[in-house]
Amino acid sequence: MQESVPVLIGGVSLDAFLAFLFTFIGFLFLGNLAYLLLRRALDGHVSRGTAKWTAAILQYGITIGGIYASARHFLAFDLTAFVASLGILGIVVAFSSRQIIQNAIAGILITINRPVQLEEWVIVSGRPETGPGKVQDISFTTTTLRGLDGGLVLTPNSSIITSKVINYSRAGLLEVSIPLAVPVTADLARVQEIALRAAHDHPRILPHVEPAERSAVQNLFDLPYIGRLSSDLPRPGLALFEPKMQVSSIKEDWVRLTVRVWIREIPGKDQIVSEYLDTVIERLKAEDLLAEKKWEDEPAPETQA
Template sequence: MSFSQSFQEILPNVLGRLPSLIAAVVTFISTLLLSGLAARWVKKTLKLKRDNPDLIVLLCQFARWAILLLGTLLSLEQINFDITSFLAGLGIAGFTIGFALQDIARNFVSGILLLIRQPFAIGDAVQVAGTYSGEVLDVNIRDLVLKTWDGERVIIPNLAVFSNPIINYSEQPKRRRTIHIGIGYGQDIQAAMRVFLKTLQETAGVLAEPAPAIFAEELGDSAVTLVARFWVNQKTHGPLDVHSDAVLAINAAAEAANIDLPYPTQTVRLEQL
């Protein structure tokens, strides 16, 4: 069979399919344009409502690829491609791959939920799962990066972050601190409490509201235990710095007022048998 004969046999088939091919190409090009417009619209809309670059990029890409996938399927349908069989095969393959990569997928979904909920931001001091504490260095769709108080860099999978309690120490401006003080049994406890309360009120960084307070907590073996509680605005003062200043001030006030702060004591009695 000559080339001209083959061409003559193929040409009618090509011409018959030409409208479908043109429709498929037009559909796909329109999808490309529409996906770009959708991504820009999502980006513009979210920028007005959220200050989260990672989430904005993620949703823009999701909108773009969702429209591209839909447009590709519509284009294939224009040329009589068996989409049903293709999707069935894709579903089986997707199930197999998804089962193998389920941990990665769960971390991915957890990352999306964390980006949407935003329980913390870059620079916040947090505790995750009761184990890891530190400053948030990075939050993405795969993991959380912390810098611990010892300067170590810890990478925590998002699934562990999302499924465990999170304490955000930076979200509220006011932090409460507690100091335990032991007073000797021979002392005037109420007078000592007034001295220590006045000392706290005069310590720099201790907030006037909520007001500091001192309570008698328990009768110990060698002392009456007092509990001093006060609040610090961590936006203006370091809670640990104010805590240290308060301890030193209480110790100095006790020495000035001759208030006994006894060491724990234990009586040992020796008897000769």
């Protein structure tokens, strides 16, 4: 009696289909491994973009070549069986990995539209929470950001296509809000003068920077999205980036102030803010503007006999 062999759609035996499926997965693994090894070999010798796409071409070549070879060997290059096998595999993937497909399609759109690129400083849908993150890698399904605190944030590619993306590198500038608190009895006009003077004196805060930096900032007005920021100025220029101070709130005996400054060195944000605050606090202490004082008309406390 002849033993029957299980048959799937298109006349493919179950053993052949399983062998094709496992070989397919194996070549996916080999493609990813080749990508990582080639990236490691090329990084530091060529630009990161060139290394990434060269490794990606090798990865896709291994994957596609492996699929072709396994289909020809296990499926006898039967076009009907080949399409049927991929159809079964596609159905499984569609139901179990819908997000993976979305991220893969988004990865292709990112490659075409380039909303973000390697080495750019961006925020994607509020992440990283520590502030702008540097784009470290853009893979087939995820984009890796490195935050200012050094942490790596893996962002699905679909988030970059469907969510709000803030790209600081293309704008070339970052506005920083620096909180400051002084006693309610302090001379706010003098505090403002000291705070703005400290910003003017800092060599890394706009607009009082080196001539080369000043020229680079001036060239940003040729960009349409920067030009719109200065549309209300009679002569768009560096005056747009002058430091400003405003009162945020008054709580108990303290006035909360906010100093807004512009910088170009996004990775050095924390250091610039720290240096600025050290200078302001030192000058405020020198003029005794941080010490709480009694109102002149406040009655003296009664003394008991």
